[in-house]
Amino acid sequence: MKGQHKRKVLRYFTGVVLLLILTVPYGFTHGTKYELLTDGIIGVKAMYDTGEVMADARVLIFAPGEAEASIITRTDSRGIVCFKPDKSGTWVLQVLEDTGHGMRINLKVDEALTLAEGVNKSAGFTWLQKAVLALCVVWGFTGTALFMYSRRKR
């Protein structure tokens, strides 16, 4: 009687284990979910110089300092490709047409993993502009001094 009970318990236990083995992995693989990424996405629309979009063109994306592409994809029907950089530096994006020609875009990504703005912008003032600015400053200080001097005289 005791032996029968043991066998019953063992059978029940084996059944539960088998059920777990058979169902749990499938349960995990069937599950899907998503996350909408809106920050730090870089999108490029590729076009020929005529303005026609480069639809379904091959795209190679190189991470900073890498000679081999880390992302290989294609543009969509509107010539658009998007990616989310995961480190700062210069990312290289190439869009290649079927006949072989292609374009290369060097995208500078900052520490916040967003597209850097104002990179390589020069100081923007010519020598003449700088001279005029310096003159204004001198004139400003002289004018103030004269103003103070005239007040004291009074």
Place this chain on the structure above:
Amino acid sequence: MKRLTSFLIMLLAVVSFSHAGGSGERAEGSKSETPTGLGKIVFTANGEDFVRKGFIDKNGWHISFDKLFVNIVNPTAYIPVEDGREVVLEGSYWTDLAAGGPDAEPIVLGEVHDVPPGNYQSLRFGIGRKESGEYEGYSIVMVGEASGEGRVVPFVIKVDEEMDFDGKEGYVGEELKGLLPPGGGTEVEMTFHFDHLFGDIEAPPDDHINTGSVGFDFFRKFEKNGRVDVSQQEMKRAEGYATLIRAVWTLGHLGEGHCECTNQSSAGEIEG
């Protein structure tokens, strides 16, 4: 009145300073540190399969090259930032792009050693006239055969156009070139697309490779005794000459990426 004038002057001075300061800042991205460990840059030239294996032009002629010389002058690899370094392989290099057979590697022009590491992604180079020896006075010479219409037409086409190519954006291809790690080596490549002169039967007729090229039919106008031996000067009056020269201005590439072309010797005669 005097007070108002002085106030305006001070205001102008303050505004000037604040503007100068804001605009004068340089973005972090343009600063570059110099890691230690010097390396080498190998300069190569590549005519690709069009030159090594031949191709069928837009008119249906099978074009093959025995020799294809370009005279490359002072190729310079550089880092395209404001204070970026540049590495020059000084001299003129009369380079046969057809050398080594159908499966040959790109032709090595030379090496520059003791180069600080960095991303030498950009490359500029001149095409100049040869100063002595065979083909003196020419910058590009194509020697080969065109087969079609049941016959073979040997050709020698001599071009004296001079120009400068600049691939600022860098190499376009499966593997990036010019990345020099500390103590390592890298290769940079000048790529020449000669299908731009002849066209390509595999591309659609309205593709720029065919609309912007002359095809072998243009050179055949100069056939004498079953062969074509013609120079740029002799082609000047032919219909299609401007198309040919404009195509010559597009020969220079870095991989599949176009180079900007400047200082063309025929720029005064032909509109770009």
